[in-house]
Amino acid sequence: MNTAKYLFPSDYMADPSAHVFKGKIYIYPSHDRDSGIAENDNGDHFDMRNYHVFSIQDLEKDSVTDHGVVLSVENIPWAGRQLWDNDVAEKDGKYYLYFSLKDKNDVFRLGVAIADKPEGPFAAQDNPIKGSYSIDPCVFAENGEYYIYFGGIWGGQLQRYRNNKAQEKGGVFPADNEPALCAKVARLRSDMLEFDEDPRDVLILDENGDPLTQGDTDRRFFEASWMHKYKGKYYFSYSTGDTHRLCYAVGESPYGPFVYKGVILTPVVGWTTHHSIVEHNGKWYLFHHDCVPSGNVTWLRSMKVVELEYNEDGTVKTIEGTAEN
Ligand code: FUB
Secondary structure, eight states: OOSOEESOTTSOEEEEEEEEETTEEEEEEEEOOOOSOOOOTTOTTOOOOEEEEEEESOTTTOOOEEEEEEEEGGGOTTBOSOOOOEEEEEETTEEEEEEEEEBTTSOEEEEEEEESSTTOOOEEOSSOOTTOOSSOOEEEEETTEEEEEEOOSGGGOGGGEETTEEOSSOOOOOOTTSBOOOEEEEEBOTTSSSBSSOOEEEOEEOTTSOBOBTTOTTTSOOEEEEEEEETTEEEEEEEOGGGOOEEEEEESSTTOOEEEEEEEEOOOSSSOOOOEEEEETTEEEEEEEESTTTTOSSSSOEEEEEEEOBOTTSOBOOBOOSTTO
């Protein structure tokens, strides 16, 4: 697959999280819709209310199957508004969907919903994960342990917290020359429903071993965490948000620290950029989205896939986020 292809042209699906379950690719996107709310920097116009699941056997040849609505805000007891990015993990034949949603106080939390099949439907727990905050969960499994990564600044509310505690004066950013706010990672409890430890910082270091700074907007973390492993190394990838890149940093453990390595995807058409990376049939793929089909500036996004390649030294070949990709 040399050029990217749109996976589901008939509706707006964004933030695709892809996994291989039972030999097939399953895709868990968020579901953009036009609710009439005006665009703003807080992201209020991302007013999504449900999720669909998609599956596909052969990315090179097949079209996706839409499994329909698998979870709606109406069925989440603690729901306020804005069902943002999600991800799914399998354990012992059950499928756990982790999602971002504002509670009734307009505070983003992470929730869990459970299914017997990868295509759902998913039943939500009565309450959000204790101690969870902000957005964009992704789950990485290894050796029977499951690690959840999360966080996003600006409308994602990560700047409201320090050391996992909400600040009295919320929304304060570090100065430009101070270490950047970090994504968070926590091992999940064996029942998959709670954190098993306090979330830790996902530290990204520059080439000199110093933490990236808040003012380093071309490289610092903004949102959209993803973790994958390639040739024994851990690749933490993320969006730089207001500079619109997907970047990555490499470490020796799921907890990091990670050393910044470069850009996976240059800016796409549309403000946000979000992704997942998965191996299938011996090839690696980058799932992402852009706004080309809708012609919008930030939302009404369409999900895409393109092959991702590595150089001999393990660095990722940068993909151009143009209309072709
Ligand atoms: O889809 C809503 C938000 O936009 C996601 O949570 C962010 O990562 C950005 O893609």
